[in-house]
Amino acid sequence: MRKICYPVLFLAMLALTASLDTYAQHQPNIVVFLSDDHGQEDAGCYGNTEVITPAIDQLAREGMVFTRAYTPVSVCAPSRSALFTGLYPHRNGCSRNHGSVFEGIKSLPHYFSAAGYDVILAGKEHIKPKGAFPFTYMERHQIPAYLRGKHTQPFCLIVSLNAPHQPYFNLKGGQGNITPKRWLPNTPETRQYTAAYYDHVTLADQEIGSVLYWLERLGLNENSIQLYLSDHGPAFPFAKWTLYEQGIRIPLIVKWPGVVQPGTKTDALVSMVDILPTLLDMVGIAAPEALDGRSITPVLKQRTTAVNDRIYGCYTNLGVQGANEYPIRTVITDRYKLIVNLRSTHRFSLKAMDEPDKRAVIDAKRVLDSWLTSGDADAIHRVQHYRSRPPIELYNLAEDPYERVNQVHDEALDGTVMEMYQALTDWMKAQNDPLLDEMEAIKTQLRNK
Numbered sequence: 467m468r469k470i471c472y473p474v475l476f477l478a479m480l481a482l483t484a485s486l487d488t489y490a491q492h493q494p495n496i497v498v499f500l501s502d503d504h505g506q507e508d509a510g511c512y513g514n515t516e517v518i519t520p521a522i523d524q525l526a527r528e529g530m531v532f533t534r535a536y537t538p539v540s541v542c543a544p545s546r547s548a549l550f551t552g553l554y555p556h557r558n559g560c561s562r563n564h565g566s567v568f569e570g571i572k573s574l575p576h577y578f579s580a581a582g583y584d585v586i587l588a589g590k591e592h593i594k595p596k597g598a599f600p601f602t603y604m605e606r607h608q609i610p611a612y613l614r615g616k617h618t619q620p621f622c623l624i625v626s627l628n629a630p631h632q633p634y635f636n637l638k639g640g641q642g643n644i645t646p647k648r649w650l651p652n653t654p655e656t657r658q659y660t661a662a663y664y665d666h667v668t669l670a671d672q673e674i675g676s677v678l679y680w681l682e683r684l685g686l687n688e689n690s691i692q693l694y695l696s697d698h699g700p701a702f703p704f705a706k707w708t709l710y711e712q713g714i715r716i717p718l719i720v721k722w723p724g725v726v727q728p729g730t731k732t733d734a735l736v737s738m739v740d741i742l743p744t745l746l747d748m749v750g751i752a753a754p755e756a757l758d759g760r761s762i763t764p765v766l767k768q769r770t771t772a773v774n775d776r777i778y779g780c781y782t783n784l785g786v787q788g789a790n791e792y793p794i795r796t797v798i799t800d801r802y803k804l805i806v807n808l809r810s811t812h813r814f815s816l817k818a819m820d821e822p823d824k825r826a827v828i829d830a831k832r833v834l835d836s837w838l839t840s841g842d843a844d845a846i847h848r849v850q851h852y853r854s855r856p857p858i859e860l861y862n863l864a865e866d867p868y869e870r871v872n873q874v875h876d877e878a879l880d881g882t883v884m885e886m887y888q889a890l891t892d893w894m895k896a897q898n899d900p901l902l903d904e905m906e907a908i909k910t911q912l913r914n915k
Contacts, residue, residue: 493582493620493749494723495690497681498741499525500549500624501670502542502590502631503706504696506535506717508667516644517664521675522719525694528728529721530766535736536798538779540698540706540713541786542592545738549697550574550599552742552757555780556897562785566594572754574742575600578622581751586612589626606673613680622745625677630666632701632818633826640665649704649712649868651845655836659828663700691748692721695741703834703852707786707816709779709796709805710869722748726766734765735800737777775799776886778893788817793901797890803869804886805859808904813853857908858883887912 506512509519511526512533537545538554539561547560550573555561559568567573575585579600587601588609604612606625641661646652650660674694681687696716699705705712718736720726739759746753747761764770779796783789792815793808823829834852837845860874860883873879887909894902 495617495620495686496578496583496622496745496749497677497690497692498622498624498745499627499674499677499692499694500546500590501627501674501694501696502629503698503700504630504667504670504717505699505702505705505712506533506696506715507712508664508700509671509717511719512717516641518668519671521671521678522694522717524678525674525692525719525721526729529692529719530726530730530732532718532720532736533731533733534800535695535716535718535738536714536777536779537696537698537716537738538714538777539781540708540779541781542697543594543785545697546593549695549738549741550593552739552753552759554739554758554778554897556894556899557758560593561780562782564592564785567598569598571598573599574622574624574745577742577746577751577753581749582619584617584619584621586621587624587626588612589624590628591626609677610680613684613686620749625674627670627673629670629673630663630700632663632666633823633829634659634662634666634701635827636662637665637669640668649870650702650833651837651840651842651848653833653836653840653845655828655833659702659830659833662826662828663702688723690723691745693741693745694719695738701818701830703819703830703848704869707781707783707789707818709781709794711803711863711867714779714796720766722766727768730768732765732771734762734772735774735777735798736762736765737774740773772800776889778890780897780899783814783816786816786818788815788820790815793904795890795894795899795901795905797886797893798863799886801862801864802882802886803861803863804883804890805861806887806890806905806908807855807857807859808901808908810855810857814855815853819852858887858912860886884912 508517510523538548539545541563543563544555544560547558547567551558558571578585588604589606593599641664644661650656695718699713704710740762743753743757743759743761747763760773762773776799781794783792796805819830822831837849858874859872861869891905
């Protein structure tokens with residue numbers, strides 16, 4: 467009798483183990499590719515035919531591309547903190563570069579670990595304190611070994627890249643002649659800088675491709691939600707370190723096998739703070755009501771075309787190397803964008819634009835200098851505007867996506883300016899923004915203009 471029972475017991479235990487493994491893997495894995503300083507327009511799937519991005523383009527073919535995705539701030543630490551907390555910078559505490567979130571702030575690993583996920587950040591960190599971000603930390607070269615391991619629980623893997631962050635250098639066999647960007651004056655230095663940046667975008671794409679290869683080879687692809695996004699735009703004038711479109715409009719691609727229709731596109735307004743509640747919603751974890759972000763799963767499922775009617779941004783030069791104090795705030799709607807330069811009497815200044823970068827073959831200072839010495843009036847004006855900006859800027863993004871025509875003095879748009887200014891003021895109040903009084907002072911000037 468005992469000779470019969472042991473095999474039966476063994477088979478029962480084997481079936482139970484298989485059942486538990488199946489249950490553990492029922493939840494989808496999550497892989498988030500996060501690049502550093504990659505502008506939205508600089509990928510093939512966003513219409514750029516010169517930069518080489520086959521891996522990113524593959525994700526786009528298999529998922530949904532967002533054309534109106536934004537980071538709330540155009541420097542690393544605050545944008546990453548917003549991504550992982552679902553809170554705008556002044557609410558999570560990290561509003562300046564190299565800053566820290568407030569004590570007691572919860573982040574992505576808290577929520578997913580509690581739900582049984584293995585939560586890993588592989589690569590660049592730039593978040594602190596580590597106690598607020600209890601990831602399992604590893605280097606990117608360790609990712610294949612991790613993926614090859616036995617997974618008794620689902621994983622949430624953040625692949626955090628360093629590319630295409632400057633310093634820029636042109637790669638052998640890299641980009642040659644490129645089409646000048648419409649928002650930058652056309653000089654040889656601008657073209658070389660752009661080509662070198664494209665080379666670094668391709669480096670980021672190659673790293674993404676290597677992880678996609680392992681997901682496919684190990685049979686993890688179909689049970690893995692995959693996202694691609696960047697923390698903010700590139701280190702160009704009118705991009706990183708500003709709240710102009712090239713600084714805060716980011717690529718966002720979402721692949722959700724069996725849910726998101728491949729090859730789709732949306733112009734829904736999305737903020738980086740929406741990513742955490744979206745990921746939680748995707749796997750059935752309840753998101754705290756106190757988060758600033760909203761789940762965009764209704765957009766992913768094509769049940770609606772929008773979840774936000776406006777989104778917000780904030781920036782300060784404080785914390786940036788060799789920079790002066792230059793706080794900026796913005797509010798964005800489906801058509802218009804209002805920018806408030808709270809210390810517009812200051813000259814915008816930071817080391818990356820004011821001094822040569824000895825590490826690089828081509829740097830931003832040489833680009834700006836080339837505009838000044840070009841003899842072109844528009845190029846010279848662009849440098850002047852970059853350094854000295856008006857208190858308020860209003861752009862019609864539908865007609866002027868590169869923000870060249872400030873319409874704040876158009877009387878026909880006075881109502882739009884006041885409405886957006888009030889919305890921005892109300893948001894700053896809700897965020898406990900320390901510069902609310904300065905917003906109110908500029909508002910008085912608006913009424914008296």
